[in-house]
Amino acid sequence: MNVLILSSSSENIEQKYIEQAQNVSAFLAAKGFNLIFGGSHRSMMGICYQEFIKRKRDVYAFTKKEYIDQLKYLEKAKINIVDTTFDLKKLMFEKSDLIICLAGGIGTLSEILSYIEEVRSNKQDKPIIIYNENNFYHNLFEQLKIFEKEKFISSNVKSFFEIVNNEKEFEDKINKLIKESEKNE
Structure with missing residues (x-):
């Protein structure tokens, strides 16, 4: 399975x-996942x-033309170069079976x-897991509540992603997804 981090x-x-990135990645790679990511060698x-x-897992790096210079640090990755961030998001989504959202910026x-x-x-039918350690995404969830209260979104939006708050919850969730996947094979 391919995981987009x-x-x-x-x-x-x-x-x-x-x-956090190291622990999550080590766990997922040990479970046999391959990596899909935004193609930077930094941080x-x-x-x-x-x-x-x-x-020794497969790694698929997606990046824009502007960042080609960073690819020299990713020599073992299968490289995909795109024109726009819209293309980047679309291709990473299509290639992935599971999406893990760690801390990040805009x-x-x-x-x-x-x-x-x-x-x-x-x-x-693609699981999205938001890793909310130390309440990193608290304000995002509060904003979603405002959207819901003001009727811009329905309450079912929360059913399209799951939240984990620590490493144990994360590992339990991944193990559960693996078991469910094995049942469906």
Whole structure:
């Protein structure tokens, strides 16, 4: 199975976010997942790449033409170069079986909301897990409550993603998804 991990390429973040990416990636790679990601060698994205490569998993890096210079650091990845962030989001979504949303900035937030809407509006059966350690996405969830209260979205939007708050919840959720997948084979 291919897992799309959304995360940050910012090098100015706290170490706890790097560790989060490392732990999540090591666990998923050990479970046999292949990585789909935004194609940066820096920060959380770079750690994800390293953990999957270390465990001899396939890695698919998607990036825009503007960032081609970063690809030299991803020599073991299968590279996909696109023109726009819209193309990037679409291709990563299509290639993935599961989406994990780690801490990130505006690009990560854009991807999260795009993928929730894609699953909702096109009735896709693709799990989306938002990793909310230390309440990182608290304000996003509060904003969704405002949208719901003001009738811009229905309450069922929450059914298109799941929230985990720590490593144990995350691992339990992945193990459950793997068992469900094995039953369906």
